[in-house]
Amino acid sequence: MPHAPRSGTTEDTRLRHVEHTMGTVFSFDVRGAGAASLRAALDAAVCWLHRVDEVFSTFLPDSQISRLARGELALSRCDPDVWEVMRLCEDTERRTGGWFSARYDGEFDPTGLVKGWAVERAARMLVSAGVEAVCINGGGDIQLHGGPWRIGISDPHDSGSLVAVVAADGELAVATSGPAERGCHILDPHTGEPPVTDLASVTVVCPGLTDADAWATAAYAMGGERARVWLEELPGAEGFAVTTDGGTWHTSGFGRYASGVRA
Amino acid sequence: MYAMKKRHPLRRVMLCTAATVSGVVLLLALKQPADGSASAAAQAPAGPAAAASPSQNAQDALGGEGAQKDTGSAGSSVPSSGSLASKTASAAPKPSATKSSGSSGSGASSAAKTVTGDAVDAQYGAVQVKLTVKDGKVTAAEAVQGPTTGPGGSAIPTLNKEVVTVQGATIDSVSGASFTSEGYKKSLQSAIDKAGL
Numbered sequence: 210m211p212h213a214p215r216s217g218t219t220e221d222t223r224l225r226h227v228e229h230t231m232g233t234v235f236s237f238d239v240r241g242a243g244a245a246s247l248r249a250a251l252d253a254a255v256c257w258l259h260r261v262d263e264v265f266s267t268f269l270p271d272s273q274i275s276r277l278a279r280g281e282l283a284l285s286r287c288d289p290d291v292w293e294v295m296r297l298c299e300d301t302e303r304r305t306g307g308w309f310s311a312r313y314d315g316e317f318d319p320t321g322l323v324k325g326w327a328v329e330r331a332a333r334m335l336v337s338a339g340v341e342a343v344c345i346n347g348g349g350d351i352q353l354h355g356g357p358w359r360i361g362i363s364d365p366h367d368s369g370s371l372v373a374v375v376a377a378d379g380e381l382a383v384a385t386s387g388p389a390e391r392g393c394h395i396l397d398p399h400t401g402e403p404p405v406t407d408l409a410s411v412t413v414v415c416p417g418l419t420d421a422d423a424w425a426t427a428a429y430a431m432g433g434e435r436a437r438v439w440l441e442e443l444p445g446a447e448g449f450a451v452t453t454d455g456g457t458w459h460t461s462g463f464g465r466y467a468s469g470v471r472a
Numbered sequence: 473m474y475a476m477k478k479r480h481p482l483r484r485v486m487l488c489t490a491a492t493v494s495g496v497v498l499l500l501a502l503k504q505p506a507d508g509s510a511s512a513a514a515q516a517p518a519g520p521a522a523a524a525s526p527s528q529n530a531q532d533a534l535g536g537e538g539a540q541k542d543t544g545s546a547g548s549s550v551p552s553s554g555s556l557a558s559k560t561a562s563a564a565p566k567p568s569a570t571k572s573s574g575s576s577g578s579g580a581s582s583a584a585k586t587v588t589g590d591a592v593d594a595q596y597g598a599v600q601v602k603l604t605v606k607d608g609k610v611t612a613a614e615a616v617q618g619p620t621t622g623p624g625g626s627a628i629p630t631l632n633k634e635v636v637t638v639q640g641a642t643i644d645s646v647s648g649a650s651f652t653s654e655g656y657k658k659s660l661q662s663a664i665d666k667a668g669l
Contacts, residue, residue: 227665234656236665238644346661349648361660363648369660374643387649410649 222247228255231262231324233348241341241355250338254331254345261327264288267318278316294319294326297419305427306439307399325384325422328352332418350384350425352418353377359468365409365451372451375414376468384421385412386429387451397430406432409453414466415446 223240224247235258237251266272273291276282284291298311298319311319328347332354335343342355351360356378361371365387375383387410388403397404406429413425424446428436433452440448440460447463459467646661656662 225665229653232652233650234653234662236645236661344645346645346647348650348652348656349646349659349661350650351645351647358644361643361646363646363660365649368648368658371643371646371660375647383647385647385649412647 224248224251226251226255228258230258231266231327231348232268233324235328235348236344236346238344238346239335239340239342242339246339250335250340253338254334257331257334258327261290261323264290265294265319265323265327267320274317274319278318294323297326298322301420301423301427305424308427308430309423321426322419322423324348325350325352325382325418325420329382329418347418350418350422351382353379353381353383355379362412362449363410366455372457373412373449374468375466377466380416381414381466382416382418382421383412383414384418384425385410386422386425387411404430404432406430407452407454408432408436409451409455411436411440412449413440413446414449414463420446 222242222244224237224244225239226237228235228237235255237254239247239251241247242250262272263269264273267274267278269275273282273287277284277287277291284295295311295317298309298317301309301322302311309321311317311322324347328345328350329352332343332345332352335345336354340355342358343353344358345352349363353360358377358381360375360377360383362373362375362383362385364370364372375381377383387408408429411425411428413421413428415421415424424440424443425448428440428448428450431439436448436450437458437460440446447460447466449457449459449463449467451457643660643664645664646659648659648661651659651661
């Protein structure tokens with residue numbers, strides 16, 4: 210593991226760290242605590258992500274989720290985090306009218322929610338440790354605290370450029386869903402097929418990444434006008450979308466965050 | 473290169489910092505000429521020459537031999553620096569590679585730095601991007617290697633334009649549809665992480 214940099218004053222220490230886990234990459238950008246405590250807090254947050262992977266990975270045969278699915282482990286013997294995630298999945302399924310679902314072929318698969326939840330928790334751990342500004346990007350979904358931060362939204366038609374910039378100062382999450390980089394990994398829970406949609410990507414901005422990530426996934430699955438109406442009515446969240454023909458739309462309150470949107 | 477250069481005390485200082493980002497920062501030092509980004513390419517050949525043994529491993533560090541081959545013929549200089557960065561990233565953060573820092577500025581926070589991402593074999597050809605960072609802001613982006621035809625062909629100029637004008641100032645992070653570890657390598661986020669101050 211890399212060591213803390215020796216440069217930087219106490220007030221303005223800034224650390225960056227890149228961690229590979231859960232099949233993706235997590236980029237940490239933290240600042241505003243003593244170098245030693247910043248490093249310790251960062252290490253703890255990184256450990257947390259690996260711990261989440263061990264418990265929740267559907268790729269690891271020995272994870273609690275895998276054993277739970279095979280019936281080898283009773284839910285009551287699972288880590289309380291598993292209960293929490295299960296409850297969050299149920300909440301999310303309800304709030305999205307069934308457009309987000311953690312049940313795939315009848316099995317509990319919380320993969321669509323776990324990453325955002327884990328990042329949200331990791332960011333909160335850092336804040337609790339006294340870190341003033343936190344930016345964690347987990348595979349394209351971002352949780353922020355403090356700031357100011359400027360977050361670019363990737364153009365789904367051209368991954369090297371941006372379609373919008375979100376400015377944040379405080380607790381805010383920015384999550385984007387779409388088929389762009391992974392091939393379509395989102396299924397319409399009603400049909401079990403990739404959604405028929407005119408959306409190339411949907412971005413949801415709200416305080417916590419658990420919600421932002423799951424809501425973006427749900428909105429993408431909904432597609433088009435349904436997603437737009439749903440996001441517009443969703444309290445505490447704003448949405449921004451790029452359509453397959455290259456157009457964009459956003460909810461009425463999105464302008465509050467946007468500091469630049471491509472014309 | 474020159475043994476004396478290898479023992480320059482400045483390098484030790486730089487390398488301590490480099491350890492933070494697993495040696496990638498070495499690349500910054502490598503590409504830190506006094507006159508900014510323009511002469512970066514000219515300086516780069518010093519890297520592989522100095523670190524003769526690393527360059528053997530450059531190929532696998534880069535991931536795709538195809539990419540390495542392509543970039544090698546295209547630029548002769550810049551791709552090598554990209555592979556050097558990959559190499560030193562996996563090596564221990566001890567003074568083993570060398571670089572030439574154009575100016576002797578130890579706290580060169582205000583000098584423009586350039587950072588070059590790894591060459592990645594994308595669907596329509598190898599892609600490699602160089603960012604210029606000044607005072608923590610991306611001031612320019614340039615494709616040192618990229619496809620000129622097909623869907624990817626238009627991406628590079630767009631990147632160049634967008635990074636400078638849409639962002640205007642610093643972009644701290646990029647949100648986009650989920651990427652895998654593999655996809656990360658060619659993401660703008662990866663370039664931002666490498667440019668990390």
